[in-house]
Amino acid sequence: MNKLIENIVARPAQPGMVGDGFRVFNYIPRGGVNQRRISPFLMLDFNPTFDFGPSDHLRGVDVHPHKGFETVTIAYKGSVAHYDSSGNSGVIHPGDVQWMTAGRGILHKEFHEENFSKTGGPFEMVQLWVNLPKKDKEVAPHYQALTADDIGQAALANKGGIVRVIAGSTHGVSGPAKTYTPINLFDIRLNPAGVFQTSINAQHHTALLVISGNITVNDQSAAEHSFVLFQNEGEDITIKANEESIVLLLSGEPIEEPIVSYGPFVMNTEAEIREAIMDFNLGKFGYLE
Amino acid sequence: MQVFKDYLQQHSPITEEQFQLLRKELKVKTYPKGTMVLREGGTTQVFWFVCSGLLRAYTLDNQGKEHTLQFAPENWWIGDRNSIYFHESAVFNIDALEDTEVVLITKNFLEEAQTICPDFRKYNELLLHNNIRHMQCRINQLLAATAEERYLDFIQLYPNLTLRISQIMIASYLGITPESLSRVRKALAKKHSY
Numbered sequence: 001m002n003k004l005i006e007n008i009v010a011r012p013a014q015p016g017m018v019g020d021g022f023r024v025f026n027y028i029p030r031g032g033v034n035q036r037r038i039s040p041f042l043m044l045d046f047n048p049t050f051d052f053g054p055s056d057h058l059r060g061v062d063v064h065p066h067k068g069f070e071t072v073t074i075a076y077k078g079s080v081a082h083y084d085s086s087g088n089s090g091v092i093h094p095g096d097v098q099w100m101t102a103g104r105g106i107l108h109k110e111f112h113e114e115n116f117s118k119t120g121g122p123f124e125m126v127q128l129w130v131n132l133p134k135k136d137k138e139v140a141p142h143y144q145a146l147t148a149d150d151i152g153q154a155a156l157a158n159k160g161g162i163v164r165v166i167a168g169s170t171h172g173v174s175g176p177a178k179t180y181t182p183i184n185l186f187d188i189r190l191n192p193a194g195v196f197q198t199s200i201n202a203q204h205h206t207a208l209l210v211i212s213g214n215i216t217v218n219d220q221s222a223a224e225h226s227f228v229l230f231q232n233e234g235e236d237i238t239i240k241a242n243e244e245s246i247v248l249l250l251s252g253e254p255i256e257e258p259i260v261s262y263g264p265f266v267m268n269t270e271a272e273i274r275e276a277i278m279d280f281n282l283g284k285f286g287y288l289e
Numbered sequence: 290m291q292v293f294k295d296y297l298q299q300h301s302p303i304t305e306e307q308f309q310l311l312r313k314e315l316k317v318k319t320y321p322k323g324t325m326v327l328r329e330g331g332t333t334q335v336f337w338f339v340c341s342g343l344l345r346a347y348t349l350d351n352q353g354k355e356h357t358l359q360f361a362p363e364n365w366w367i368g369d370r371n372s373i374y375f376h377e378s379a380v381f382n383i384d385a386l387e388d389t390e391v392v393l394i395t396k397n398f399l400e401e402a403q404t405i406c407p408d409f410r411k412y413n414e415l416l417l418h419n420n421i422r423h424m425q426c427r428i429n430q431l432l433a434a435t436a437e438e439r440y441l442d443f444i445q446l447y448p449n450l451t452l453r454i455s456q457i458m459i460a461s462y463l464g465i466t467p468e469s470l471s472r473v474r475k476a477l478a479k480k481h482s483y
Binding site: 140287 | 452471482
C-alpha cells in the first residue's frame with residue numbers, strides 16, 4: 001500500500017542566519033511538524049544553493065555546545081571545516097556526511113573551509129538533528145566522518161539516477177552510518193523522468209525534502225524546496241522526477257520518550273536541562289578556543 | 290502581562306481580585322533587540338519587569354569600554370533608582386540584548402498595591418533588601434574575589450546567560466578581561482571535563 005501523504009509544505013518565506021555562514025530555511029520544528037510528530041528528528045535546517053562570495057573572513061558558527069542528541073551535516077556544495085573540544089577536526093566536502101554524536105556533551109565550531117571561503121562559490125548544506133534515546137544520552141561524544149566514497153550507492157532502473165544510502169538500507173545497499181535507533185537517510189539523485197521506489201516501515205515517521213528540481217511523489221506533485229510529511233499508514237513510496245532532481249528522504253522509528261529541549265541541549269526532563277547547562281558552565285564538556 | 294501576574298501571585302500576597310484593581314497602573318511594552326531603553330543622563334519614572342527577553346544595565350568609560358552592572362532576564366526587575374526616587378539623571382544605560390517584553394512598573398503602582406494590599410509593603414521591602422544584599426555581594430566580589438570565584442557566582446545567578454550572551458559581555462560584568470575569562474573557563478574544563 002502506498003504511504004499516505006499528510007501534507008506538503010512549501011519553503012518558509014524567510015531564511016534565517018546561523019552564525020554568519022549558514023543561510024537556512026527551517027523545516028523542523030515548524031507548524032504541525034513538531035518534535036514529537038517527527039521523532040526521532042528534532043531539527044532540519046536547509047541552506048539551498050547560495051554564494052556568499054569570496055571572503056578572507058571565515059564565515060560560520062563559533063564555539064557552541066551540544067548535548068543529548070546527534071547532529072548530521074550533509075554537504076551538497078561547498079566545504080565546511082569543523083573543530084571540537086575532544087581535539088577532533090576535519091573538513092566536510094560535497095558528497096560527505098558528518099554524523100556527530102554529542103552524547104554527554106561536546107563543544108564545537110564550524111566554518112567555511114579556508115580555500116572555499118577565499119574563492120567563494122555555491123554553498124548547499126542540510127543540518128539534521130537526531131534525538132538519542134534516554135539510555136544513550138550520556139555516551140561519550142564521537143564522530144562518524146562519512147566521506148562520499150564510504151557512502152554506498154545503487155543505480156536506479158532505466159538510468160533513472162542513483163540512490164546514495166547514508167543510513168538504513170534500500171535497493172540492497174546498507175548505509176555506513178551507525179545509528180542508535182532505526183533510521184533511513186537516502187540522498188536520491190534523479191535524472192529527468194527517473195523513478196525511485198522503496199518501502200519504509202509504516203511505524204517510521206517519514207518525510208522528504210526536495211533539495212532541487214521538481215517531483216511527483218505517490219501521485220502528488222512537490223515543488224523545489226518543499227517538504228513532504230507522510231502519515232504512518234502504508235509503506236510504499238514512488239518518486240518520479242519531472243526534471244533533474246535531488247531528494248533527501250528521511251525516516252525513523254519514533255522514540256517514545258518526553259522531549260525537553262533548551263537551545264543546544266535536548267533531554268527528557270527540565271531538571272536534566274538545568275544540569276546540562278551547569279555541566280556546560282563548569283567546563284564538563286571540555287574547552288575550545 | 291500573564292507572566293507578571295503569575296510572578297506576583299507566586300511571590301507576593303496580591304490576590305487575583307487585587308491584581309484586577311491594579312491592572313490599570315500597568316503597561317506592557319516590547320523592545321526589539323538593540324533598543325536603547327534608557328540612556329545615561331536621561332530620566333525615567335518606571336521599573337522594568339522582564340516577561341521575556343533580556344535587558345542589560347551598563348556604563349561606558351572614557352575609553353568607550355562597557356561595564357555591565359546588571360543583566361535582567363525573565364522574571365527580573367531592573368531600574369535606575371537615582372532617576373525614579375531622586376529625580377536625578379539616570380547613571381547608566383539600559384538596552385535590550387534580545388527582543389524583550391516588559392511590564393512597566395510605576396511608583397504609583399507600588400503605592401497603590403500597598404494601599405489595596407497592606408502585606409505588599411513587606412514584600413516590597415523584602416525586594417529592596419534582596420536588591421541591597423545582592424549589591425553588597427557584588428561589591429565584595431569586585432573588590433575581593435578571584436576571577437574564578439566571580440565566574441562561579443555568575444553561573445549560579447544567571448545559569449543560562451552563558452548560552453545567550455558573548456564572552457565579552459560576561460567579562461564586562463565580572464570586571465575582568467575576556468582573556469582572563471577564557472583562562473578561567475579553560476582551568477575549569479581541565480578540572481571538570483569528562
